[in-house]
Amino acid sequence: MGDSDRVPVGIVGASGYGGVQLVRLLQDHPKLDLAYMGGDSSAGKPFSDLYPHLANRTDLMIEAIDLNVIGDRCQAVFLSLPNGLACDMAPSLLEKGCKVLDLSADYRFSNLETYEAWYGKRRTDQAIAETAVYGLPELYRDRIATAQLVGCPGCHCTASLLALSPLLKQGLIIPESAVIDSKTGTSGGGRKAAVNMLLAEADQSVGAYNVARHRHTPEIEQICSDLAGHEVLVQFTPHLIPMVRGILSTVYATLRDPGLVRDDLLTIYQAFYRSSPWVKILPSGIYPQTKWATGTNLCYIGIEVDPRTDRVIVMSAIDNLMKGQASQAIQCLNIMMGWDETLGLPQLGFYP
Numbered sequence: 211m212g213d214s215d216r217v218p219v220g221i222v223g224a225s226g227y228g229g230v231q232l233v234r235l236l237q238d239h240p241k242l243d244l245a246y247m248g249g250d251s252s253a254g255k256p257f258s259d260l261y262p263h264l265a266n267r268t269d270l271m272i273e274a275i276d277l278n279v280i281g282d283r284c285q286a287v288f289l290s291l292p293n294g295l296a297c298d299m300a301p302s303l304l305e306k307g308c309k310v311l312d313l314s315a316d317y318r319f320s321n322l323e324t325y326e327a328w329y330g331k332r333r334t335d336q337a338i339a340e341t342a343v344y345g346l347p348e349l350y351r352d353r354i355a356t357a358q359l360v361g362c363p364g365c366h367c368t369a370s371l372l373a374l375s376p377l378l379k380q381g382l383i384i385p386e387s388a389v390i391d392s393k394t395g396t397s398g399g400g401r402k403a404a405v406n407m408l409l410a411e412a413d414q415s416v417g418a419y420n421v422a423r424h425r426h427t428p429e430i431e432q433i434c435s436d437l438a439g440h441e442v443l444v445q446f447t448p449h450l451i452p453m454v455r456g457i458l459s460t461v462y463a464t465l466r467d468p469g470l471v472r473d474d475l476l477t478i479y480q481a482f483y484r485s486s487p488w489v490k491i492l493p494s495g496i497y498p499q500t501k502w503a504t505g506t507n508l509c510y511i512g513i514e515v516d517p518r519t520d521r522v523i524v525m526s527a528i529d530n531l532m533k534g535q536a537s538q539a540i541q542c543l544n545i546m547m548g549w550d551e552t553l554g555l556p557q558l559g560f561y562p
């Protein structure tokens with residue numbers, strides 16, 4: 211395929227951590243062409259000033275955000291911005307015929323009252339928001355295929371939901387018993403300066419944050435409720451750990467049938483994800499590590515049952531910037547374009 215046959219795409223928020231993943235991934239994608247980069251404080255700078263290691267692959271400038279320019283130049287656009295900005299841009303971009311993939315929380319909620327309550331921004335785009343599809347391909351592949359607007363999931367949500375989904379969908383657990391303990395690296399906080407992300411603060415230390423009030427809780431609950439067929443509340447506690455990339459979500463839940471053993475669940479998970487090339491169910495007794503997923507779009511899942519407590523324990527590892535953010539967005543765009551969902555995405559990480 212020649213360059214002119216490639217689909218031109220844009221990134222708004224190219225200077226951030228999500229943006230730089232997208233730039234790298236697009237260099238290796240056989241059918242997508244990076245045609246526009248937009249930003250705020252970075253506008254007017256060459257991208258290579260911010261990321262000199264990519265100077266040999268792109269000489270594009272970051273431009274001031276102009277929705278008309280994006281509409282003229284791009285067939286699809288990734289919005290990789292802080293929460294509350296995409297909802298002011300997406301309606302115009304959709305009107306101009308762009309496919310929109312939002313990496314923030316703006317289009318993840320089917321009920322905007324939930325969004326307003328947790329994100330504190332009044333929304334006036336209910337009709338547009340209703341057309342958005344939640345960008346977790348393993349659950350909503352068919353709907354993503356026909357979507358114009360995709361609300362890509364948060365990183366903790368991706369790892370947690372991939373761990374929980376088979377249990378809820380098959381009615382194997384008491385839904386309200388689900389407890390999610392999730393650990394993230396510091397890149398989850400983005401490239402902006404923040405005291406708690408300083409090496410001196412985050413290194414050699416582990417702590418929970420936003421306990422009982424993290425905004426990923428209602429997002430996880432929305433999808434769990436959809437899977438269970440009734441309203442479900444979960445307990446979600448994130449922890450910041452001293453590493454750069456990665457999420458490990460450990461999910462605990464009470465089994466409805468205490469007779470189920472680990473191998474039964476492994477069979478159920480393998481069947482559930484048999485058409486999902488990015489989810490790898492690990493063999494009996496093997497538990498995932500974040501390093502295995504680093505730099506890839508993969509999610510590794512390990513499963514255990516504790517017959518003493520009748521609980522199942524599911525461990526799910528992803529790269530927060532990849533399956534948790536940028537590469538998952540490209541996986542969604544592949545599906546929206548009718549291409550193989552693995553197209554152009556890295557399957558092998560660096561190890562160690």
Ligand SMILES: NC(=O)C1=CN([C@@H]2O[C@H](COP(=O)(O)OP(=O)(O)OC[C@H]3O[C@@H](n4cnc5c(N)ncnc54)[C@H](OP(=O)(O)O)[C@@H]3O)[C@@H](O)[C@H]2O)C=CC1
Nearest residue numbers: 223225226227228249250251252290291314398400401535
């Ligand atoms: N980091 C992660 O692990 C994950 C993040 N997300 C979500 O993805 C989105 C992007 O995150 P991330 O890449 O980490 O964030 P960063 O903080 O690294 O980057 C934010 C980007 O937004 C731009 N920006 C900031 N303010 C404005 C503004 N007022 N107008 C226009 N552009 C603005 C910045 O541009 P400039 O530099 O030009 O000012 C920058 O490019 C967020 O919504 C985040 O919650 C989702 C999943 C995982």
Ligand SMILES: CC(=O)N[C@@H](CCC(=O)OP(=O)(O)O)C(=O)O
Nearest residue numbers: 314315364365366394396398399
């Ligand atoms: C370390 C850290 O702060 N991580 C972020 C995760 C960011 C993320 O997944 O994305 P969204 O903000 O788009 O939901 C957090 O817990 O809020």
